[in-house]
Amino acid sequence: MPDLTLTANLEDPDAVFEALMDAHRDLDPAASRRLDARLVLLLANHIGSAAIVRQAITLARTSG
Amino acid sequence: MPHQPPRYPFIPPNDPGARHPIVVVGGGMVGLTAALDLARHGQPVVLLDDDDTVSIGSRAICHAKRSLEIFARLGIGQRLLAKGVTWNTGRVFAGDRQVFVFDLLAEPGHQFPAFINLQQYHLEEILVEACREAGVDLRWSSRVVAAQAYRDHVTLAIETPQGRTTLHADWLLAADGARSAVREAMGLDFVGKIFRDRFLIADVVMKAPFPAERRFWFDPPFHQGGSVLLHRQADDVWRIDFQLGWDADPETEKDPERVRARVAAMLGPDVRFELEWVSVYTFRCRRLEKFRHGRIFFLGDAAHQVSPFGARGGNGGIQDADNLCWKLDAVLRGTAPDSLLDSYDAERIPAADENILASTRSTDFITPKNEAAHAYRDAVLSLARHHAFARPLVNSGRLSRPAILAASPLNTPDDAPWNGGLPPGTPAADAPLEDGWLLDRLGPGFTALVFGTSPTALPEGITALPLPAEGQAATRYAATAGDVVLLRPDQHVAARWHRTDPAAIAAARRRALGHA
Numbered sequence A: 001m002p003d004l005t006l007t008a009n010l011e012d013p014d015a016v017f018e019a020l021m022d023a024h025r026d027l028d029p030a031a032s033r034r035l036d037a038r039l040v041l042l043l044a045n046h047i048g049s050a051a052i053v054r055q056a057i058t059l060a061r062t063s064g
Numbered sequence B: 001m002p003h004q005p006p007r008y009p010f011i012p013p014n015d016p017g018a019r020h021p022i023v024v025v026g027g028g029m030v031g032l033t034a035a036l037d038l039a040r041h042g043q044p045v046v047l048l049d050d051d052d053t054v055s056i057g058s059r060a061i062c063h064a065k066r067s068l069e070i071f072a073r074l075g076i077g078q079r080l081l082a083k084g085v086t087w088n089t090g091r092v093f094a095g096d097r098q099v100f101v102f103d104l105l106a107e108p109g110h111q112f113p114a115f116i117n118l119q120q121y122h123l124e125e126i127l128v129e130a131c132r133e134a135g136v137d138l139r140w141s142s143r144v145v146a147a148q149a150y151r152d153h154v155t156l157a158i159e160t161p162q163g164r165t166t167l168h169a170d171w172l173l174a175a176d177g178a179r180s181a182v183r184e185a186m187g188l189d190f191v192g193k194i195f196r197d198r199f200l201i202a203d204v205v206m207k208a209p210f211p212a213e214r215r216f217w218f219d220p221p222f223h224q225g226g227s228v229l230l231h232r233q234a235d236d237v238w239r240i241d242f243q244l245g246w247d248a249d250p251e252t253e254k255d256p257e258r259v260r261a262r263v264a265a266m267l268g269p270d271v272r273f274e275l276e277w278v279s280v281y282t283f284r285c286r287r288l289e290k291f292r293h294g295r296i297f298f299l300g301d302a303a304h305q306v307s308p309f310g311a312r313g314g315n316g317g318i319q320d321a322d323n324l325c326w327k328l329d330a331v332l333r334g335t336a337p338d339s340l341l342d343s344y345d346a347e348r349i350p351a352a353d354e355n356i357l358a359s360t361r362s363t364d365f366i367t368p369k370n371e372a373a374h375a376y377r378d379a380v381l382s383l384a385r386h387h388a389f390a391r392p393l394v395n396s397g398r399l400s401r402p403a404i405l406a407a408s409p410l411n412t413p414d415d416a417p418w419n420g421g422l423p424p425g426t427p428a429a430d431a432p433l434e435d436g437w438l439l440d441r442l443g444p445g446f447t448a449l450v451f452g453t454s455p456t457a458l459p460e461g462i463t464a465l466p467l468p469a470e471g472q473a474a475t476r477y478a479a480t481a482g483d484v485v486l487l488r489p490d491q492h493v494a495a496r497w498h499r500t501d502p503a504a505i506a507a508a509r510r511r512a513l514g515h516a
């Protein structure tokens, strides 16, 4: 089973970060939360594997 | 006219202090099913129920294909099918838009549909009649108030219209529902999770233009912020569930005028209807740690409770009865050791956990627990409106499926590879035969499906059912000529082979009967 990628994998990190910021511009906190939820679900579906999604959830929870 | 419940008379018993081989406590859908099954196996059964009638009001309505197959084995499948409303399709809406349609029985060639809807009182009335015909000793207005367990029997104190009596049972089946008196008397914990939500259940009588399918709305314009579920039942009765939220006051919500206004907002001004029943529920998921306690078995809601999204309560309970009764019969006949009865726990506890997991997930989707859960739920619904990938995430209830007893100690594992089909532990698949249905051809004992060859002599206690090596049956079992599939009395696969090996078949039967 492949593992969650934890080496730097983004082709253009600054551009991706900027795109995320742009997406939230003008949104109130509730709308932002809904947007993030949609985003997570889109990306989770792209990943497909429940095991990898769970690894990401665990890391997100323990890296706070 | 609203349903008139039958009244079953109290007949004063003439056997106070008697000892009976089998006593069933509780004449609900599960206790009646168990009593009927045991009686059809030839066992004498006494059934005690605290009431003098069937289930009152609107409770279980959706009865799954597997339950219907079990009822068919018990001789009432066709009656239920004729009385119930057949459906296979579910439709889910979010806001004013449809987001999801599912077909629960996409393939033809089954005697029974994915579901019928039938009021619990109709089912129980049919079960009571069948129990009577099968010779069950039905004792109404007989409330069990105390139970004392001994090594080889159970003593019951029973409250009747003529005062208190005592009975002894070699074996006790406790099917006395979510508030089980037997469970209380035994001091057993029944812990789990309560959902902080309330649901208004309304049965309305109307001639409506909706097709017979399950319809579920999240946040519809006519009930903003809540969910609504619509089902058609027999006799032009429709069931509507409105999600009210935890803060709703049950008494206020039951006010008929208020309910009528809700229903009218949903159906529009032109549909005439009458209210037949209104109740407000909260739901919980919980189970006993073990279902067998010596000579006592817990079945149905007495053993486990689920929220109704998924119709897993009653359907799960029917499978409990199906699982237990042939085993108890075999032990009473001396063909199986007492330890066979431990497999009731080994097989039905995982099944109950599966039902609890599925209905908990559905209820958590329908009733988000916090802001984040709400955001995710809404995210799923809005994505589902635009993108097919999100539709499987929409959870309005994952409807009851038969348990696959994959980890059962009674299974004999495959000794050769199979290209699909039904692995040990799976309930038998139905299939059309030249002259009827496969499941109708199974007898009360063990059956060996023998594909393509004329059966050679099979071991004692096994009936052969020869089947063609081509056609739907062979396809469903992934069988080719020479294959053999051994079915238990409850129609679950015990073992399968690519050859006829009488010694292996006899060993698998022994294993399925709990011989070490």
Ligand SMILES: Cc1cc2nc3c(=O)[nH]c(=O)nc-3n(C[C@H](O)[C@H](O)[C@H](O)COP(=O)(O)OP(=O)(O)OC[C@H]3O[C@@H](n4cnc5c(N)ncnc54)[C@H](O)[C@@H]3O)c2cc1C
Pocket (backbone or CB within 6 Å): B025, B026, B027, B028, B029, B030, B031, B048, B049, B050, B051, B055, B058, B059, B060, B061, B062, B063, B120, B142, B143, B144, B145, B175, B176, B177, B178, B179, B180, B181, B182, B201, B281, B299, B300, B301, B302, B308, B311, B312, B313, B314, B315, B316, B317
């Ligand atoms: C709103 C709602 C909708 C549901 N929808 C579905 C559905 O669509 N499909 C489905 O499969 N399930 C559904 N369920 C669940 C289903 O109703 C239960 O799982 C089912 O009734 C359990 O059957 P039972 O025989 O174990 O218990 P019960 O039906 O509760 O029967 C228990 C019986 O025991 C008797 N009794 C109780 N105490 C004593 C005593 N001390 N002595 C003697 N007798 C006693 C009672 O009178 C009763 O007859 C629904 C439940 C609700 C509330």
